[in-house]
Amino acid sequence: MKQSSESSELADLPLFAPKPVTPPPKSSGPSRWRKLATWLPLLGLVLFLAGVALLIPLGMDEPGVFLPPNRTLPTVVVDAGHGGRDGGAFRNGLREKDLALDTALRLERQLRARGFPVVLTRRDDTFVELFDRAQVANAIPRALFVSIHFNDNTTAAGDGVETFYATDKVAASEGWSIARMFKRRHEPPPADNGFAFAHCVQGAVVIGLDITDRGAKARDLAVVRYTRCAAVLVEGGFLNNPREAKKLALPDYRERLATAIAEGVAAYQREQSAGS
Ligand SMILES: [Zn+2]
Secondary structure (H helix, E strand, O other): OHHHHHHHHHHHOOOOOHHHHOOOHHHHHHHHHHHHHHHHHHHHHHHHHHHHHHHHHHHHHOOOOOOOOOOOOOEEEEEEOOEOOEOOOEEOOEEHHHHHHHHHHHHHHHHHHOOOOEEEOOOOOOOOOHHHHHHHHHOOOOEEEEEEEEEOOOOOOOOOEEEEEOOOOOOOOOOOOHHHHOOOOOOOOOOOOOHHHHHHHHHHHHHHHOOOEEEEEEOOOHHHHOOOOOEEEEEEEEOOOHHHHHHHOOHHHHHHHHHHHHHHHHHHHHHHHHHO
16 A cells, blocks of 8 residues: 555656556557457367367267277277288288288277277288287286287188187296387286186177187287286188188178177176176
């Protein structure tokens, strides 16, 4: 109060009188900002509505694609088998590495639509070491690992799908990989070595594709053995079986396979959260 009375006294002196009367030329600045501040929310709203208008038609094609990941769900590491110089099986005009990548990308969309965060070990035709594929999952806390492959055998007798899990888990601690640069969390491997996970995925695929059930089996395969988390390797059909190859060549059929695997992952997750 004292200060304001003092300043009003000073303002009465002729020397200081012109100051408040003539505003400095820069005083137009704040009013310009004030104008901008009035328009900014409106501009933001217009941009937001334009964004929503763009997303709605896209979202109708792939419902749920824009769902933000549900952080309470585990991250699913989707591993497209083979890649690059490793083509995998090549039968009836179908190359395993291409089918695996296509199915993995479809599975990624299906899982994201169900709210799962997803990481792929490869998104294009590149070669990735088996050990490094496992390490991607080992670098992520609360992961699930799904590897996609297709079968081949020397006789044409093989048909159906099978899902493998580890006979036992080896927490990989040696070797170099980019994944090791991430912060690692050591979690105990699942007590059943992935048996329950394999059963959920295998069951869902058999129902989804109405195909011969070759079962969920334990096998010493690098990617399921070196991942600490529950991990499965799905053999989604026989490329050397002309009947199955014909179906696997169809994008719609691969979409059904990816959808069924996603259903199996979701079923396992429900089972786990109900049990905990
Ligand atoms: Zn394979």
